[in-house]
Amino acid sequence: MELSPEEDHLARTPVTRLKGVGPKSAERLARLGIETVQDVLFHLPLRYQDRTRVVPMGQLRSGEEVALEGEIEHVEIRFGRRRSLLVHLCDGTGRVILRFFHFSAAQKNALKKGMRLRCFGEARNGPACLELIHPEYRPIGGNDEAEVEASLTPIYPTTEGMHQLSWRDLTEKALALLRDSRTGLQEWLPAELLREQGFMALSEAIAYLHRPPPDAPQQLLLEGRHPAQQRLAFEELVAHQLSLRQARQMQQRHQAPALPGDGALRKALLDELPFSLTAAQQRVLEEISADLARPRPMLRLVQGDVGSGKTIVAALAALQAMESGCQAALMAPTELLAEQHLKNFRHWLAPLGVEVGWLSGRVKGKARAALLDDLAQGKVRLLVGTQALFQEDVHYHSLGLVIVDEQHRFGVHQRLALREKGARGGLWPHQLIMTATPIPRSLAMTAYADLDLSVIDELPPGRTPVSTLVVSDQRREEIIGRVRAACAGGRQAYWVCTLIEESEALQCQAAEDVAAALQSALEGLRVGLVHGRLSAQEKEETMQAFKAGEIHLLVATTVIEVGVDVPNASLMIIENPERLGLSQLHQLRGRVGRGSVESHCVLLYHPPLGQTARERLAVLRDSNDGFVIARKDLELRGPGEVLGVRQTGEMQFRVADILRDHALLDDARAAADRILKDYPERVVPLVKRWLGGNTRYARV
Numbered sequence: 261m262e263l264s265p266e267e268d269h270l271a272r273t274p275v276t277r278l279k280g281v282g283p284k285s286a287e288r289l290a291r292l293g294i295e296t297v298q299d300v301l302f303h304l305p306l307r308y309q310d311r312t313r314v315v316p317m318g319q320l321r322s323g324e325e326v327a328l329e330g331e332i333e334h335v336e337i338r339f340g341r342r343r344s345l346l347v348h349l350c351d352g353t354g355r356v357i358l359r360f361f362h363f364s365a366a367q368k369n370a371l372k373k374g375m376r377l378r379c380f381g382e383a384r385n386g387p388a389c390l391e392l393i394h395p396e397y398r399p400i401g402g403n404d405e406a407e408v409e410a411s412l413t414p415i416y417p418t419t420e421g422m423h424q425l426s427w428r429d430l431t432e433k434a435l436a437l438l439r440d441s442r443t444g445l446q447e448w449l450p451a452e453l454l455r456e457q458g459f460m461a462l463s464e465a466i467a468y469l470h471r472p473p474p475d476a477p478q479q480l481l482l483e484g485r486h487p488a489q490q491r492l493a494f495e496e497l498v499a500h501q502l503s504l505r506q507a508r509q510m511q512q513r514h515q516a517p518a519l520p521g522d523g524a525l526r527k528a529l530l531d532e533l534p535f536s537l538t539a540a541q542q543r544v545l546e547e548i549s550a551d552l553a554r555p556r557p558m559l560r561l562v563q564g565d566v567g568s569g570k571t572i573v574a575a576l577a578a579l580q581a582m583e584s585g586c587q588a589a590l591m592a593p594t595e596l597l598a599e600q601h602l603k604n605f606r607h608w609l610a611p612l613g614v615e616v617g618w619l620s621g622r623v624k625g626k627a628r629a630a631l632l633d634d635l636a637q638g639k640v641r642l643l644v645g646t647q648a649l650f651q652e653d654v655h656y657h658s659l660g661l662v663i664v665d666e667q668h669r670f671g672v673h674q675r676l677a678l679r680e681k682g683a684r685g686g687l688w689p690h691q692l693i694m695t696a697t698p699i700p701r702s703l704a705m706t707a708y709a710d711l712d713l714s715v716i717d718e719l720p721p722g723r724t725p726v727s728t729l730v731v732s733d734q735r736r737e738e739i740i741g742r743v744r745a746a747c748a749g750g751r752q753a754y755w756v757c758t759l760i761e762e763s764e765a766l767q768c769q770a771a772e773d774v775a776a777a778l779q780s781a782l783e784g785l786r787v788g789l790v791h792g793r794l795s796a797q798e799k800e801e802t803m804q805a806f807k808a809g810e811i812h813l814l815v816a817t818t819v820i821e822v823g824v825d826v827p828n829a830s831l832m833i834i835e836n837p838e839r840l841g842l843s844q845l846h847q848l849r850g851r852v853g854r855g856s857v858e859s860h861c862v863l864l865y866h867p868p869l870g871q872t873a874r875e876r877l878a879v880l881r882d883s884n885d886g887f888v889i890a891r892k893d894l895e896l897r898g899p900g901e902v903l904g905v906r907q908t909g910e911m912q913f914r915v916a917d918i919l920r921d922h923a924l925l926d927d928a929r930a931a932a933d934r935i936l937k938d939y940p941e942r943v944v945p946l947v948k949r950w951l952g953g954n955t956r957y958a959r960v
Contacts, residue, residue, distance in 0.1 A: 270296065270297040270298040270301065270434075270437065270438065270444075270445055270446075271296055271298040271446065271945070271948075271949065272296065273296055273297040273298075273437070274286075274295065274296060274297075275289055275294060275295055275296060275297060275299065275300060277297065278297065278300070278430060278433045278434060278437075279433060280429065280430075280433075281430070284421075285422075285426075288419055288420070288421050288422055289419075289422075291419050292417070292419050293952060297434050297437055298445065298949070300430060300431060300434040301431070301434050301435070301438060301445065301466050301470070302466070302914065302949070303416060303417070303427075303431075304416075304466075304469050304470070304492075304914070304915065305414030305415055305416050305469065305470065306415055306416065306417050307415050307481075307482060308412040308413060308414055308415065308472060308476075308478060308481060308482075309325055309380070309412065309413040309415060310325070310326070310327075310412055310413075310474075310478065311327045311380055311408060311409040311412075311413050312327075312408050312409050312410070312411065312412065312474035313327065313408060313474070314327050314328065314329045314378070314408060315327065315328060316351060316353040316354070317330060317349075317350065317351045317353050317354030317355060317356050317390075318353030318354035319353070319354075320354065320356065320383050320390055321383065322383055322384055322385045322390060323382065323383065323384070324382070324383050325380070325381070325382045325383075326380070326381075326383060327378065327379070327380045327408065328349070328351070328356060328378070328379050328380075328392070329351060329376065329377070329378045329379075329400070330349040330350050330351035330356070330376070330377065331349065331350060331351070331374060331375070331376050331377075332347060332348065332349060332371060332372065332373055332374060332375045332376075332377065333348040333349065333350055333355070333373065334348050334373055335347050335348070335368065335371050335372070335373070336348075337368070342361055343361075344359050344360060344361050345359070345360040345363040345367070345368055346358070346359055347359075347360075347371055347377075349377060349379075354389075355389050356383070356389060356390050356391065356392060357386055357388065357389060357390075357391045357392075358377075358379060358381075358391070358392050358395055358397065359386070359391050359392070359393050359394075360393075360394055361393075361394070362394070375399055376399065376400050376401075377397050377398070377399055377400070378397065378398055378400050379392060379395040379396060379397035379398075380395055380396045380397075381393065381394070381395025381396065409474075410471075410473075410474070411471040411472055411473055411474065411476075412471075412472040412473075412474065412476055412478070412481075413428075414427070414428065414431070414469075414470055414471070414472075416431075431470050435467055435470055435471070438463055438466065438467060439467075444463045445462050445463045445466065446945070447461065447462050448495075448942045448945055448946045448949070449462075449494075449495055449498065449931070449935075449946075450934070450935070450938070450939055450942075453931055453934065457494065457927065459487070459490075459491040459494065460487060460488065460491055462491070462492075462495070464488075465487075465488040465489075465491040465492055466488075466492075468486075468488040469481075469486075469488050469489065469492075483920070484915070484917060484920055484921075485920070489915060490921070490924070492915040492916075493913075493915045493916040493917070493921045493924060494916075494921075494924050494927070494928060494931075495946070495950070496913060496914060496915050496916045496950050497706070497916050497921065497924055497925065497928035498928045498931045498932050498935070498946065499946045499947050499949065499950035499951060500706070500709075500913070500916075500950070500951070501706070501709055501928055501929055501931075501932035502932050502935065502936065502943050502946055502947050503947045503951055504708075504709035504710040505709060505710070505932055505933075505936055506943060506947065507710040508559070508709070508710040511556075511557055511559055511688075511710065512556055512557075514556070514557050514687075514688040515555055515556070515557075515686055515687050515688070516554075516555060516556055516557040516558070516660075516687055516688050516689065516690055517555070517584070517586055517658075517660050517687050517689075518552075518553055518554060518555045518584075519552040519553065519580055519581050519583075519584035519586055519660050519661070519690065520552070520553040520580075520584060521549075521552070521553075521579070521580040521581070521582075521583030521584050522583050523583065524583060525579040525580075525582060525583050525612055525614070526576050526579045526580060526583070528612050529575065529576065529579060529608055529609070529612060530576075532608075532611065533572070533608075535720065537569070537572070538568075538569065538716075538718050538719075538720055538721075539718065540564075540568070540715075540716045540717050540718040541568075541569050541572070541573055541716055543714075544562055544573055544714040544715075544716050545573055545576055545577070547560065547712070547714050548560060548562075548573070548577050548580075548692060548714070549577075549580060551690065551712070552577065552580050552581065552584075552661070552690055557688045557689065557690055557691065558661075558690035558691060558692065558712075559691050559693075559710060559711050559712060560691070560692055560693065560711060560712045560713075560714055561693045561694075561695065561704070561708050561711040561712070561713050561714070562574075562692065562693065562694045562695075562714045562715075562716065563695055563697075563699060563704070563713065563714070563715045563716070564694075564695075564696060564715065564716030564717075565696065565716075565717075565719065565850075565885070565886035565887070566696050566846065566847060566849075566850025566886060567719055567720070567723055567850055567853070567854060568696075568716040568717075568718070568719055568720075569716065569720055570694045570696065570716060571601065571604055572608075573694075573716070574590065574601075574663050574665075574692065574694060575604070575605055575608055575609070577661060577663065577692055578590070578605075578642050578661060578663065579609075579612075579614075580661075581660040581661035581690070582614060582641050582642070584660065585658065586658045586659065586660025586661065587635075587638065587640070587641055587642065587643070587656055587657060587658050587659050587660060587661075588641070588642045588643075588659075588660065588661040588662075588663065589642070589643045589644075589645075589649050589656070589659060589661070589662055589663065589681075589682075590605070590642070590643070590644045590645075590663040590664075590665065591645065591646065591647070591649050591650075591662070591663070591664050591665065592644075592645075592646060592665040592666065593646070593665070593666050594646070595620050595622070595646055595796050595799070596790075596799060596803075597665065597666065598618075598620065598644055598645055598646050599618075599796065599799075599800060599803075600825065601644050601665065602616065602618050602644045605642060605644060609642065614641050614642060615634075615639060615640050615641055615642075616640075616641075616642045616643075616644060617631050617634065617635060617640035617642070617643045617644070617645075618631075618643075618644055618645060619631060619643055619644075619645035619646075619648045619649055619654070620645050620646045620648050620796065621646065621647075621648050622795070622796050623648070632653060632654060632655070635654070635655065635656060635657065636655045636656070636657055637657060638657030638658060643656075649681075650680075650681050654681065655681075656681060656682060658684075659681060659682030659684075659689050660682070660689055660690060661689055661690045661691075661692065662679055662682060662689050662690070662691050662692070663691075663692045663693075663694065664691065664692070664693045664694070665694045665695075666694070666695055666696065666697070679691060693711065696847060696850070696886075697843050697847070697886075697890065699890055705925070705929070706918055706925055706928075706929075709929070723853060723854070724853055724855075724856060724857070724858055724859060725853065725884045726832075726849055726850075726852055726853040726859045726860065726861050726884060727858070727859070727860050727861070728849065728860070728861045728862075728863065728880055728881045728884075729860065729861070729862050729863065729881070730863045730865065730877045730878070730880075730881050731862055731863065731864055731865070732864075732865060732866075732867050733835070733864050733865065733866050733867075734867070736864070739833055739862055739864060740778065740781050740782065742831065742860075742862070743755070743778075743782065743813055743831060743833070744782055744785070746830060746831045747782075747785050747812040747813065750828075751828060751829070751830040751831065751857065752806065752809065752811070752812055752813070752814070752826065752828050752829040752830070752831075753812070753813050753814070753829060753830070753831035753832065753833070754813075754814050754815075754816060754829060754831070754832040754833070754851055754852065755774065755778060755813060755814070755815045755816070755832075755833045755835070756815075756816055756817070756818065756832065756833065756834045756835065756848055757770055757771045757774050757815065757816070757817055757835055757836075758817070758818060758834065758835060758836045758837065758839050758840055768791040768792060768793045768817065771789060771791045771815055771816070771817050772789060772791075774815055774835070775787055775788075775789040775815040778813060778815060782812075782813065785812040785813060786810065786811050786812050786813075787811070787812070787813045787814075787815060788802045788805060788806055788811035788813070788814045788815065789802065789814075789815045789816070790802050790803065790814060790815075790816040790817070791816065791817045792817060802814070806826060806829075807826050809828060814829075818840070818844065818848065825851075825854055826851070826854070827854045827855035828855060829851065829852050829854070829859075830852055830853075830855070830857050830858065830859040830860065831852065831859065831860050831861075831862070832848065832849060832851060832852045832859075832860070832861045832862070833861075833862045833864055834848055834849075834861065834862070834863055834864065835864050836864075836865065836866055837863040837864070837865055837877060837880075838865050838866070838869060838873040838876070838877065841893055842876055842879060842880055842889050842890075842892060842893040843886075843889060843890055843893050845863070845880055846880065846886055846889045848861075849861045849880070863877055863880065863881070865877065876892070879892045895919060914950070
């Protein structure tokens with residue numbers, strides 16, 4: 261018989277009930293989110309050490325972590341660059357040296373010739389023989405055979421003040437409670453589901469992972485592919501799906517203004533456009549239009565590769581909201597991208613009599629007060645800007661549609677705040693989310709289960725593929741020559757500086773140095789510079805001059821990654837591309853090839869390149885397809901990087917890995933549907949077990 265939620269004992273037993281856990285320890289554990297015995301059990305080892313057998317010294321290889329046993333031949337203090345204590349140990353099959361850089365006189369005096377030691381550490385090549393640096397060790401009696409460990413030794417993720425011995429002691433006590441039949445871990449996954457999937461019981465999987473037997477397949481455990489890990493990964497994926505479905509259900513309970521529009525503004529804009537929409541744009545617009553016409557809040561993610569024309573789709577969606585008497589707001593992560601949108605929207609919408617407002621942190625004083633007044637009265641029908649759009653003193657008259665561009669760059673709470681700005685009279689605004697970072701479908705369906713997904717999967721005609729070259733920076737002079745030739749032929753070029761330094765000041769300084777060096781090498785050409793520390797006005801003036809053809813070469817940091825559109829630019833040089841992710845490089849490359857002339861991107865790397873870096877740059881050289889590149893980025897860097905959620909704290913899995921556990925995703929989605937339908941009372945405890953208090957983001 262299954263336990264009821266009230267009897268889910270270990271989830272409610274505070275960690276202080278474990279012997280030896282006082283207020284200080286409890287405080288340290290709380291830093292890792294561990295408050296109950298169940299939390300301790302779900303704090304799983306990162307890796308394991310094999311102390312279950314003693315390895316003969318004659319069989320030892322460098323790089324192995326091993327348990328050794330031998331007799332001390334002699335002990336000495338060696339003076340060199342660093343003073344060290346050397347303990348010479350032999351076991352009849354070979355010799356090793358235990359080397360200690362930090363030691364006391366008492367420690368040295370306690371280690372005597374003829375004493376037997378059991379030690380554990382990593383073998384490394386030394387000047388005379390293999391050495392173990394600062395190994396763990398303990399003396400063992402002359403005849404007694406010291407027992408080896410009964411299971412692999414777990415190594416836990418830790419925090420300051422918590423040592424591995426403390427973790428082993430803590431988990432041992434939690435496992436003892438788990439073994440008590442009356443206080444097992446509650447199974448929230450239905451029994452028939454576990455049977456169908458062939459999964460072991462939860463308590464069995466947890467116990468195995470904390471104390472794997474000596475014959476456990478270490479490689480499988482290390483890779484996260486052991487059945488015990490897969491059992492937990494599956495449950496975690498189900499819990500994430502449920503949290504997002506919950507969010508969707510909550511969202512569907514809200515009312516939104518129905519915005520069918522009369523089509524007048526949209527028709528006026530389409531009639532003026534110098535190009536026709538692609539079939540993919542038209543399909544996505546129909547999906548958005550149908551969503552907006554319903555009295556339920558739209559939550560739609562529009563994916564489109566670089567240059568697929570997402571901005572015009574967003575503009576037409578905003579016009580549908582305005583046709584229905586509502587305001588729209590577009591939020592972008594950087595001022596440069598927001599300014600690019602502002603320019604496009606004003607160019608398209610001003611002839612239609614639509615006032616487009618601009619708000620960033622730099623808009624201050626009287627100008628800000630006047631704008632906020634116009635916004636509150638409904639005179640500004642579309643507001644474009646950065647995070648400033650949801651500050652406390654910003655009030656909308658009738659916000660019906662929120663458009664978020666490059667949404668993965670925002671923290672969750674920033675998006676949530678903008679949506680809550682628009683809630684009025686029980687109605688919530690519609691949300692349209694856009695990204696030019698293609699996300700593989702499996703990942704998108706897992707990460708964005710609360711969103712409807714639209715993909716603009718074709719580029720407008722006339723876009724020429726960019727040819728990409730991977731070149732060593734030892735050929736810098738040759739590349740500068742290419743820039744000179746391109747500019748002499750009436751074209752323009754970008755030179756992107758990417759730096760490893762975290763400091764924005766250092767990045768900008770380096771970009772200034774590069775610009776100065778290029779200006780002196782390219783006499784007669786005008787070199788411009790854009791970086792994050794320039795004021796909005798300085799950036800705007802430089803970009804306008806570049807767009808007008810007054811600047812031949814634009815030196816920039818990665819601030820130009822998205823949104824900048826200069827059709828005459830046909831050459832891009834990216835320095836140190838090995839330091840950026842593939843999707844980011846693909847975004848940068850998308851700044852060229854926007855006209856009809858053949859365009860080139862040069863990846864100017866600094867040798868030597870490692871194997872992975874070579875592979876990554878080769879992917880970019882061989883493909884212009886953002887989805888192929890995103891898939892490879894996912895393989896090489898993991899889902900956190902592709903989604904950009906390392907910064908936002910979303911999607912932090914404890915056991916599961918979206919790429920590795922790809923095969924579980926469909927079954928996890930089906931299981932979530934089944935639990936919602938047949939076992940709704942299990943949704944909350946499952947989500948709580950795996951996500952704890954981190955579920956507020958699901959309401960975005």
